Amino acid sequence: MTDSLGVADANPLRQSLPRTRVPEPCAVVLFGVTGDLTHRKLVPALYHLALGGNLPSECAIVGFARRDWTDEQLRSELEKSLSKGAGPDFAEAWPEFANRIAFVSGTFDDPAGYARLKERLDQLDATYGTRGNRLYYLAVSPEYFSTIIDHLGKAGLVYPSQQDSPWSRVVIEKPFGHDLASARALNRDISQVLDESQVYRIDHYLGKETVQNILALRFGNAIFEPIWNRRHVASVQITVAEELGMAGGRGGYYDTSGALRDMVQNHLMQLLCLVAMEPPVDLSADAVRNERVKVLDALPKWTAEDVDKYVVRGQYTAGSIQGKDVPGYLEEKGVKPDSRTETYVALRVTLDNWRWAGVPFYLRTAKRLPKRASEIAIQFRQPPTQMFEVEADEADGANLLILRIQPNEGASLAFQAKVPGSRRRLQEVRMDFRYGTAFATPPPEAYERLLLDVMLGDPTLYTRTDAVESAWRFCTTILDAWNREGAPPPVPYPAGTWGPDSAEKLVEGDGVTWRRV
Numbered sequence: 001m002t003d004s005l006g007v008a009d010a011n012p013l014r015q016s017l018p019r020t021r022v023p024e025p026c027a028v029v030l031f032g033v034t035g036d037l038t039h040r041k042l043v044p045a046l047y048h049l050a051l052g053g054n055l056p057s058e059c060a061i062v063g064f065a066r067r068d069w070t071d072e073q074l075r076s077e078l079e080k081s082l083s084k085g086a087g088p089d090f091a092e093a094w095p096e097f098a099n100r101i102a103f104v105s106g107t108f109d110d111p112a113g114y115a116r117l118k119e120r121l122d123q124l125d126a127t128y129g130t131r132g133n134r135l136y137y138l139a140v141s142p143e144y145f146s147t148i149i150d151h152l153g154k155a156g157l158v159y160p161s162q163q164d165s166p167w168s169r170v171v172i173e174k175p176f177g178h179d180l181a182s183a184r185a186l187n188r189d190i191s192q193v194l195d196e197s198q199v200y201r202i203d204h205y206l207g208k209e210t211v212q213n214i215l216a217l218r219f220g221n222a223i224f225e226p227i228w229n230r231r232h233v234a235s236v237q238i239t240v241a242e243e244l245g246m247a248g249g250r251g252g253y254y255d256t257s258g259a260l261r262d263m264v265q266n267h268l269m270q271l272l273c274l275v276a277m278e279p280p281v282d283l284s285a286d287a288v289r290n291e292r293v294k295v296l297d298a299l300p301k302w303t304a305e306d307v308d309k310y311v312v313r314g315q316y317t318a319g320s321i322q323g324k325d326v327p328g329y330l331e332e333k334g335v336k337p338d339s340r341t342e343t344y345v346a347l348r349v350t351l352d353n354w355r356w357a358g359v360p361f362y363l364r365t366a367k368r369l370p371k372r373a374s375e376i377a378i379q380f381r382q383p384p385t386q387m388f389e390v391e392a393d394e395a396d397g398a399n400l401l402i403l404r405i406q407p408n409e410g411a412s413l414a415f416q417a418k419v420p421g422s423r424r425r426l427q428e429v430r431m432d433f434r435y436g437t438a439f440a441t442p443p444p445e446a447y448e449r450l451l452l453d454v455m456l457g458d459p460t461l462y463t464r465t466d467a468v469e470s471a472w473r474f475c476t477t478i479l480d481a482w483n484r485e486g487a488p489p490p491v492p493y494p495a496g497t498w499g500p501d502s503a504e505k506l507v508e509g510d511g512v513t514w515r516r517v
């Protein structure tokens, strides 16, 4: 048996998702088709979905951009980037995939381009049987989100929301606003044209297998939930560490964003939600999203002084990572020489709810740390009395559950065990679960899962308006405090170190140190 691409089912390239429900026929329109995200993530994800038999055979991919390209030119550009990391089947699978790719030239603010797009989509419905279903992916700079959605509406390219079939859905990449006011304004613009059920705000962290596994671990087992609360948990550390600096010419974008907007408002907040949320009634989109937003609503309402006390921002200076010298942030291309943009954020936050009141959650993310590693560490309380011999510096390593988001995806439970011999001495040992060995396959790419979900009409792993606004409410308080007259500037830290010393001070009052992940 072969799939839509004529590729045998037993495909050796098993990084794709296992074959599940195949979506209805549809056209996927990529705004920003010439951009980096399309080449690095979106088209490879669509290709792997097709290869794994997860795309309907009646599926067209339409690129929309300003250039005066033909279908053939877009195909050859995409072939160049896809072929780099492709498996041995590429030569066989590509022609069939390429055949589905079309290009429409237009600028985002020109109605004529949308008229051409409509005409082309109608043709594709006739030739490829895409049945009028439309997925629009806005992989563009955020200033175009409202314009594109407005034009889609005016050109009749989106359908009334009540209509189930054919359907039209719009995926919006981050950043979704740059503060609470702009996020609200964007939500207002979108709601003029689309119903919430048609809007898919993507946060690729939610598509990571290891992130989804947080729910599986918590609610698919009965052993964790009874101790997942303030009585038994001493603290939680969430780290998203990156080795990268401003690679790929990102300095210009990043300098207007910074770590808080780029990572905390979205990815770290989502991790916090999944760790701290209450059990949903079921796994339906509304049930899960309702519980996620309640966590964000329980974040404290800080004053500017609270921000100074509980948040540390840093900026990397020149240093060395794994033996290689790297420039400081202010020397990076596209960065203003006097920039105060933060490349490091650490914060200590508590949640005002019954489950978590008083438990510190430490969140930390940065560029140019010694290595790339993301994890969530749940530190359970120590025994109330200690009858064994435990070295003081060893006590904290145990009673600890570590969820490794990436790399070395998996989880470890660290606990104390008796060292063999006549003494009553304890030593920390670990039980370890690794995706690679347990499932004999690396986790699939987040974008594959997320694209498939939009086609299936499942918004569970997407962010709803209320969650976006709630996360921005919290982050905007921090931004306002940083931007006020006399606010302390970011603290320098050398690239290749674990961040500024002041971050240690943030946690030492709780008798805690940051983990060297």
Ligand code: BG6
Pocket: 242, 262, 263
């Ligand atoms: C993106 C940020 O959303 O996430 C980047 O804009 C960051 O700055 C990236 O590098 C990290 O994603 P991942 O999947 O590599 O952890």
